[in-house]
Amino acid sequence: MSQGRDVRSAFKRHARQAAALCLFGAFSLAAVGAALAETITIGIGHQSMCTDTYAGGIIVKELKLLEKRLPHSGRYANATYDIKWDDYASGGPITNQMLAGKLDIGVMGDYPVIVNGAKFQATASLRTILVSSTGYNLRGAGNAIVVPTSSNIYSIAQLKGHSVSTPFGSAAWGMLIKALGDAHLSLTDVDLKNQAPSVGAANIAAGKIDAHADFCPWSEIMEYRGTGRKIYDGSQTGVPYLHGVVVRKDFAERYPEIVVAFIEAIHDAGEWLKHNPADAAAQLEKWTGVEKEVLYLYYSRGGHLTIDPTIKPRWIDTLEFDHDVLAHADLSPPLNFKDWVDEQYVKKAYAELGLDYGAESAKIVDPLVANRGLPDEIWHARDGILSYPTTAAFLKAVAGFEATGAKINATYVYDHDTGLKLFGKTAFYVREPDGTYSAFLRKDAADAFASKTGGKVLTFTQAIAGQAS
Amino acid sequence: MTRRRVIAQCVRAHWLAWTAMSVGLFLAYYLAQIVILYLRLGHLPNYIALYDYPANIVGIVRSTPAVSDMIPIILNEWLLEIGYMNYEYGHGIAEWTLALLPAKLVLIAISAILVSTNVLLLRRARVSCSFAKRRFGAGATGVGALTFGLANISLSWVVCCAAPNWVVGLTLLGLDSTLSFTLEPLGPWIALAGIALLVGSMFSLAGRQSRMLETALRRETALEAA
Numbered sequence: 009m010s011q012g013r014d015v016r017s018a019f020k021r022h023a024r025q026a027a028a029l030c031l032f033g034a035f036s037l038a039a040v041g042a043a044l045a046e047t048i049t050i051g052i053g054h055q056s057m058c059t060d061t062y063a064g065g066i067i068v069k070e071l072k073l074l075e076k077r078l079p080h081s082g083r084y085a086n087a088t089y090d091i092k093w094d095d096y097a098s099g100g101p102i103t104n105q106m107l108a109g110k111l112d113i114g115v116m117g118d119y120p121v122i123v124n125g126a127k128f129q130a131t132a133s134l135r136t137i138l139v140s141s142t143g144y145n146l147r148g149a150g151n152a153i154v155v156p157t158s159s160n161i162y163s164i165a166q167l168k169g170h171s172v173s174t175p176f177g178s179a180a181w182g183m184l185i186k187a188l189g190d191a192h193l194s195l196t197d198v199d200l201k202n203q204a205p206s207v208g209a210a211n212i213a214a215g216k217i218d219a220h221a222d223f224c225p226w227s228e229i230m231e232y233r234g235t236g237r238k239i240y241d242g243s244q245t246g247v248p249y250l251h252g253v254v255v256r257k258d259f260a261e262r263y264p265e266i267v268v269a270f271i272e273a274i275h276d277a278g279e280w281l282k283h284n285p286a287d288a289a290a291q292l293e294k295w296t297g298v299e300k301e302v303l304y305l306y307y308s309r310g311g312h313l314t315i316d317p318t319i320k321p322r323w324i325d326t327l328e329f330d331h332d333v334l335a336h337a338d339l340s341p342p343l344n345f346k347d348w349v350d351e352q353y354v355k356k357a358y359a360e361l362g363l364d365y366g367a368e369s370a371k372i373v374d375p376l377v378a379n380r381g382l383p384d385e386i387w388h389a390r391d392g393i394l395s396y397p398t399t400a401a402f403l404k405a406v407a408g409f410e411a412t413g414a415k416i417n418a419t420y421v422y423d424h425d426t427g428l429k430l431f432g433k434t435a436f437y438v439r440e441p442d443g444t445y446s447a448f449l450r451k452d453a454a455d456a457f458a459s460k461t462g463g464k465v466l467t468f469t470q471a472i473a474g475q476a477s
Numbered sequence: 478m479t480r481r482r483v484i485a486q487c488v489r490a491h492w493l494a495w496t497a498m499s500v501g502l503f504l505a506y507y508l509a510q511i512v513i514l515y516l517r518l519g520h521l522p523n524y525i526a527l528y529d530y531p532a533n534i535v536g537i538v539r540s541t542p543a544v545s546d547m548i549p550i551i552l553n554e555w556l557l558e559i560g561y562m563n564y565e566y567g568h569g570i571a572e573w574t575l576a577l578l579p580a581k582l583v584l585i586a587i588s589a590i591l592v593s594t595n596v597l598l599l600r601r602a603r604v605s606c607s608f609a610k611r612r613f614g615a616g617a618t619g620v621g622a623l624t625f626g627l628a629n630i631s632l633s634w635v636v637c638c639a640a641p642n643w644v645v646g647l648t649l650l651g652l653d654s655t656l657s658f659t660l661e662p663l664g665p666w667i668a669l670a671g672i673a674l675l676v677g678s679m680f681s682l683a684g685r686q687s688r689m690l691e692t693a694l695r696r697e698t699a700l701e702a703a
Binding site for chain 2: 057097104107108109110131132133134176202204205206207209210256258297
């Protein structure tokens with residue numbers, strides 16, 4: 009009897025346990041089911057008027073590259089995505105919207121991205137992480153100081169006593185401070201004004217300001233429209249110019265696969281740009297309103313921008329340098345880079361793409377080396393991009409087209425000293441005694457080269473005239 | 478009669494004028510900002526955007542673990558944005574914006590109410606106070622309103638001040654931008670000084686009237702007793 013009771017009792021106990029297990033299982037399944045049926049909102053802040061962010065912004069948005077990479081298996085099997093893109097004129101508002109929880113991902117330039125990390129670290133409970141880069145220029149091209157075309161200022165030293173405007177706190181502002189320091193000028197040696205990119209560009213066109221320092225593509229827009237001329241390029245600072253992607257840490261921890269998908273989408277955007285830069289520039293013009301000829305200067309072979317999501321050790325050094333500049337001007341709270349930079353997502357993305365992250369991360373494109381020997385180009389309105397092996401041949405072709413009245417959209421040459429791609433019409437040319445030509449970004453560099461080689465400095469018009477016969 | 482009673486009585490006696498003045502000052506403050514923007518930058522606003530403020534607050538509360546972080550973020554939340562979009566470059570850039578932040582709307586409404594109350598008290602003070610005292614009261618009210626108003630300007634001007642910032646107002650009024658940025662951290666203190674002046678002058682004016690009423694009452698009682 010007693011044994012029978014024990015058996016019944018054990019049976020009841022097991023039955024209770026089994027029932028509890030089933031109940032727990034049912035609840036778990038219900039919970040998992042609910043998670044899978046979730047609608048995931050992804051808020052992304054980008055800048056359609058900041059060229060270097062396009063690979064993580066407008067291209068990903070318009071080509072729906074993120075949608076193509078978003079996970080749809082495992083815990084995301086039944087998930088639906090609601091992607092919200094918000095376009096901003098600068099990085100500052102993106103940070104504010106990320107703080108307010110309206111954006112999860114932000115794409116911005118080096119200085120604003122630092123402020124983003126620092127502002128979040130200044131809070132008690134919120135953090136962002138730097139998960140990838142979008143692109144860079146090793147020599148710092150992208151920022152520049154521009155003067156009105158008719159100005160007789162040709163160097164930064166000549167700015168002493170003149171009015172210079174820049175958007176305070178931007179990457180261009182950081183470059184201006186560094187450039188003035190390098191030229192042994194203090195901030196009090198110039199009449200520094202705080203001006204928005206569009207206001208600065210309009211003032212340069214109207215000749216209301218002596219110089220304006222800005223970030224890409226504003227300087228090139230002014231050059232292309234013929235309203236401004238560069239007297240200083242960011243490449244002269246020797247500090248790389250880069251853009252990055254920051255993600256709210258809570259979002260990244262909750263949806264790491266989405267962050268990985270976003271980085272893969274940036275990589276895809278880079279591949280799309282490489283495939284046909286002229287078509288890409290034309291497409292981008294429709295999406296951003298920035299002239300395709302300006303965009304080609306960035307995204308073509310030998311262009312200013314190298315699309316590369318990897319976070320290189322050198323970029324961390326650069327960002328630390330930039331942070332020092334900001335902190336010195338009381339424009340940024342402290343930033344712990346160790347906590348902020350997180351490479352795990354970009355590494356995972358590269359692994360999923362079948363790429364060697366270590367090898368890709370070690371690659372750095374130096375325009376001076378990479379662009380050596382690249383042909384000069386003419387963007388012919390009818391025939392598209394035409395290439396010429398020498399600058400002399402290029403100038404002769406321009407002269408020929410001008411003689412026949414053919415429409416040229418833009419021309420491109422490479423700076424002798426830095427390898428940077430330039431608009432042909434804004435470059436200075438040195439004709440050496442043997443008849444070869446070299447192009448220069450700055451007049452003082454052209455003068456120095458001419459005196460060394462016994463050559464003659466020419467403007468674009470003079471150089472074309474010399475080849476016209 | 479206590480000061481608070483004097484104030485309450487004064488407002489009750491002229492509630493229509495008080496309400497009209499408060500609303501008028503409130504609207505004039507924001508209108509003045511648009512006028513300054515127009516005079517300085519030469520553009521009238523060409524766009525307006527209304528935000529889903531309640532939903533945004535819910536979002537902030539949900540996504541911010543620490544209350545100490547939540548409060549400043551909520552205080553910076555926008556309700557309405559009026560601005561000028563420049564279409565010369567790209568598909569348009571908001572060159573300047575006037576943001577209406579509910580937290581600041583409340584503060585501006587309070588200051589408008591204080592100014593209106595002080596104006597009514599000053600009118601009453603014509604019988605109770607000397608010209609010098611009235612001039613002092615009016616001066617304190619004016620300076621208080623001006624400093625509080627300046628420190629609560631919510632204008633942004635692309636890139637330089639991505640978020641609405643009171644120093645943008647100083648820059649637009651012609652102050653050197655470097656100096657404006659140096660003054661930026663003083664904003665809360667300037668606002669505090671402004672509101673202290675407004676409240677202080679209100680109680681001071683009410684106090685004088687209270688004393689006058691008490692004296693009159695004492696005289697009346699003494700006369701009655703005699």
